[in-house]
Amino acid sequence: MAEKYGEPKEGDATSRWDHLVEKVAVRLNERADFLVEKLLNRPVGSKKVKPEDRLQDYILIRENPEKLAQLYTEDAAKVGQGPALVRFLDYVEEMEKKLK
Numbered sequence: 001m002a003e004k005y006g007e008p009k010e011g012d013a014t015s016r017w018d019h020l021v022e023k024v025a026v027r028l029n030e031r032a033d034f035l036v037e038k039l040l041n042r043p044v045g046s047k048k049v050k051p052e053d054r055l056q057d058y059i060l061i062r063e064n065p066e067k068l069a070q071l072y073t074e075d076a077a078k079v080g081q082g083p084a085l086v087r088f089l090d091y092v093e094e095m096e097k098k099l100k
Contacts, residue, residue: 008009033083
């Protein structure tokens with residue numbers, strides 16, 4: 001069987017690199033949601049908020065169910081309900097610990 005034009009022979013250095021790159025691409029794609037959530041924790045171009053300012057913002061909305069629901073629904077529109085719920089609960093838990 002003739003090789004296709006441009007395809008490396010099986011087992012040579014180029015085919016090994018091609019195989020490795022394909023494997024890495026598949027694995028990154030499988031973990032894309034996890035990576036985005038962990039590595040990209042704020043919108044590109046936004047400014048990082050100081051922890052003290054985050055806590056102050058939470059204190060302002062802490063007793064307001066409508067504001068808390070708005071925070072969740074805005075995030076759910078961006079990342080989906082499941083991930084948004086996990087992030088929301090983590091956020092509330094983190095802020096409540098800081099208040100104690």
